Amino acid sequence: MAPVQTAHHRILLKLSGEALMGDDAYGINHATIQRIVGEIAEVTRLGVELAVVIGGGNIFRGVAGGSVGMDRATADYMGMLATVMNALALADTMNKAGLTARVMSAIAIEQVVEPYVRPKALQYLEEGKVVVFAAGTGNPFFTTDTAAALRGAEIGADVVLKATKVDGVYTADPKKDPTATRYHRISFDEAMARNLGIMDATAFALCRDQKLPIKVFSIFKAGALRRVVLGEDEGTLVHV
Numbered sequence: 460m461a462p463v464q465t466a467h468h469r470i471l472l473k474l475s476g477e478a479l480m481g482d483d484a485y486g487i488n489h490a491t492i493q494r495i496v497g498e499i500a501e502v503t504r505l506g507v508e509l510a511v512v513i514g515g516g517n518i519f520r521g522v523a524g525g526s527v528g529m530d531r532a533t534a535d536y537m538g539m540l541a542t543v544m545n546a547l548a549l550a551d552t553m554n555k556a557g558l559t560a561r562v563m564s565a566i567a568i569e570q571v572v573e574p575y576v577r578p579k580a581l582q583y584l585e586e587g588k589v590v591v592f593a594a595g596t597g598n599p600f601f602t603t604d605t606a607a608a609l610r611g612a613e614i615g616a617d618v619v620l621k622a623t624k625v626d627g628v629y630t631a632d633p634k635k636d637p638t639a640t641r642y643h644r645i646s647f648d649e650a651m652a653r654n655l656g657i658m659d660a661t662a663f664a665l666c667r668d669q670k671l672p673i674k675v676f677s678i679f680k681a682g683a684l685r686r687v688v689l690g691e692d693e694g695t696l697v698h699v
């Protein structure tokens with residue numbers, strides 16, 4: 460059988476932390492993470508090289524700590540550690556599903572995960588392993604969306620795929636404004652000028668400057684990740 464033609468060769472997948480909760484109020488839902496890993500396994504079988512940045516919103520966000528009087532940087536470090544827990548759970552589920560996953564952390568916790576070293580990450584990708592980047596950028600006051608843009612640029616990904624709870628970029632937050640409409644495609648400049656809250660401006664600016672397109676799509680829609688990888692009409696493209 461002829462190999463399937465994919466639209467991308469090397470992908471940086473930004474996976475929503477909150478999506479891991481499934482219908483639970485907090486943490487990691489077992490069935491949900493298994494389903495997401497099943498979708499990831501399907502696209503790796505297409506031959507694409509895949510790295511993942513996982514969020515931490517299902518466990519802790521720095522802004523939440525800051526809003527109740529915590530030192531913001533301390534709260535952000537807690538948020539980054541939350542992403543390490545998600546990364547470990549994700550890699551464990553991947554390994555059990557027959558993939559070979561490696562977690563690399565931007566914060567040194569060597570008894571738990573190996574540190575992020577760019578050449579090593581590139582080697583893993585070339586070997587067909589899935590690399591899960593944990594602890595965001597390693598710096599407070601950033602987000603895992605910015606980490607996705609940063610790692611995507613570093614590994615030479617040809618696209619950042621933001622797998623989130625909504626099926627694209629809307630004129631306003633669709634969870635708050637039922638009249639919001641979805642863009643099929645939108646430029647970085649317009650998304651930033653309109654202050655669209657789907658991603659932070661730092662992530663948008665980094666991707667724009669590196670000419671790294673972003674595709675936003677729903678991780679809850681079965682088969683959407685595969686459709687995006689195959690270049691089919693799905694979600695919203697954010698382009699230069």
Ligand SMILES: Nc1ncnc2c1ncn2[C@@H]1O[C@H](COP(=O)(O)OP(=O)(O)OP(=O)(O)O)[C@@H](O)[C@H]1O
Nearest residue numbers: 475476477514515516623628629631632655656657
């Ligand atoms: N213009 C917009 N278009 C689409 N979604 C928007 C927009 N503005 C705000 N949002 C909201 O942004 C959310 C996604 O952003 P966010 O990065 O906070 O969550 P996430 O992808 O689940 O990441 P994590 O949980 O890992 O922090 C969507 O669930 C949506 O409600």
Ligand SMILES: O=c1ccn([C@@H]2O[C@H](COP(=O)(O)O)[C@@H](O)[C@H]2O)c(=O)[nH]1
Nearest residue numbers: 514515520521535538539595596602603
């Ligand atoms: O580079 C980074 C990435 C993340 N954080 C903190 O972690 C949490 C969880 O990440 P999300 O992107 O919200 O899923 C975030 O709220 C920050 O507190 C960080 O400080 N630096």
